[in-house]
Amino acid sequence: MRDPGRRAVLAAAGAAALAACTPAPPSPSRATTAPEGTTAPPGPAPSSAPSASGGTGGMRRTAGTGTPRVVATVAEGLDTPWSIAFLPGGPVLVTERGTGRILALSPSGAVREAGRITVRAGAGEGGLLGLEPAPSFARDGTVFAYATAEQSNRVMALRWDGSALGGERVLVDGIPAAAVHNGGRLKVGPDGMLYIGAGDAGQRQLAQDRASLAGKILRVAPDGSPAPGNPFGNRTFTYGHRNVQGLAWDSRGRMWASEFGPDRDDELNLITAGSQYGWPGVTGAAVQGGSVPAAHVWPSTADASPSALAILDDVAYVACLRGQRLWRVPLPGAGFAPDGGGSLPGATEHFRGEYGRLRDVVVVPAEFRGTGAPGAWPDADLWLATNEGDGSRILAVAL
Template sequence: MGLVSCNATPNNREAATSPVNATSVSSETEVCQFVENGVGSPGQVKVRAEEVVTGLEVPWGIAFLPNDKMLVTERPGRVRLVDKGELKPPVANLSITASGEGGLLGIAAHPDFASNRFFYLYYTTDKNGSPINRVERWQLSTDGLSASSDRIIIDDIPAALFHNGGRLRFGPDGMLYIGTGDAREPQISQDVDSLAGKILRLTPDGEVPADNPFPNNPVFITGIRNTQGFDWYNPSTLFVTDHGPSGELGRRGEDKVSVLQAGDNMGWPSVKNCEAEAGFVPPSLVWREAAPPGGAAIYTGDSIPEWKGNLIIGTLRSRHLHRVVFDSDNPRQVQTHEVYFQGSSPDGFGRIRDVIMGTDNELYITTSNCDGRGNCPQGQDKIIRITQ
């Protein structure tokens, strides 16, 4: 596979290729960029796509392992091993509640996976007759052919037909970060005693870190509707994407990207579009039309030098890969943003779920065309490498 995306436009400045390299978030006046029509201008950097593996059913997340291997979650409940581009039989089958947007979602490998073989799963299951979301630690066998449950890391995350969140990432501090959804109860995202509508932060063993912003509480960031993507600008600052409303409260669209730190409130459901209200962190980028964003990763590789330090976001409904360049002097300010691989085959990939940097410093994405909202192709969903 060798799809190429390169559409230069005169309003994309050469300065947009410079990485964000400041050490802290500026306190200068922040200006939110509101995309009134469409999703953005065509991308100007020539990049191409390489198919890594196909035959997957809604691959929701990837965890990279040593020796050119990866574990991939399929939303119906399977954990698959990919070994040097070859898709292997499931290493685990989970009992999940697979209605709506629930099921087997995020995955993350322990920072010391090479020695302990631990990985973490976020999934929806039934507990006492009701659906809940759970994060559980698993261990891959020595031969890599099977895996077993080790312990529950956190339980009873509110679940619903929609808005289950599900992204797992280990931060630069070695802590496990967990993105959750509001479980269709908007106001619950403002309740610091609820696990819904948050980014949570725990130790790899499931303990609450002593330096969390709310004492003895896993909650790290509040006011989220349904995040599926976040990454670190620096050790104390995250870029976070969030889904906007799809009819509730009489509102639609409003998908956004925000720059957040410990204890910050992203503002759902109070903040609309680019509003700035006391107590809430205003977004940096908002789309009027629904995107909405899937996974997100800061590009740290060398294959596409123009993208270095930029935030790369997958989108679902708008079906494209989005590049966001932040101002190096004021990292809350979007300098420019642009669109790659828009649409479905042959020019694009359709719905994009996860976006993540691999251990080889290449960018990987997963498609989500077999989730009931896309056009599931004969070869089902894929993992794709984006390079130059």
């Protein structure tokens, strides 16, 4: 079924149609993979510069109601997209997990291949995953990518030449890979370092091994080396994680992460350097051996299975796979510390079952906010990637 919010329709209808557009109900879900998530000292002082595709914390972008609503379909007919990356100056790139393709999107709705990375065949939840522009992108065109190779997951640097990505160079190798729990999210933090969500690859004991790259949030310099000031002198920033797939920062520079639970207790965690987050000993808001309890817990994975996280105006937006919805979670103020309660007030769900499994959610940078004129990007605050096999779409969401 064609979505009435399609870019071509919007271009013809102009600004009035964009404001009034209500997308049609989606076709029945066609997910082709098993749902995932079913079975210390403070960090460095942040700067004020946001990640190119991460959250902008408290920056006000819209005078809307705060209630998410889909206003356009940016692109459709994709094959299981995993990560959306806005390149400063354009275009917008999207990774496809199984094909290894990196796609470039245009405001007209056109999609073209801008690069391809060879990924391990039959990688399950692995494949081509995270994508993120480097802090040096404006100078040298560097883009980071996370992919499953034959023996492991790895982080690579690619070079954007103005029309395509190439020049693949490995920065971090040896992140354990498996059919499940590959992590894969990449975000550049306010400190200019690269943060990597690495799953436990089904080897749960590795999550507590601070020397292992599995079950961690890793923090590396742009060349892939351990970032200065890391708590253990290696790439490990925090440990005791099962499968982190969402990373973002709020206006106070606090880092947050969304994480799959096993058959219960999906988590939204407040991240502090050197801390351990309980897996595999405990999940959710439980505490064991000095672990940090989750700030917010979804006891049933049917309600969440969170794959991605974006923060805007100090509100977390969590894209969910099995839960097939977008959670809106207002974040607490200064001085908050998780106390084991596992519930943040004001959390609301949106789009439940309307668009299928939601894989990625990103804040739209100002330069990609459209005016409603023909040929412009949609005027939206967030973009969502749906995870419905070859029926996947990128949706524009206004607040």
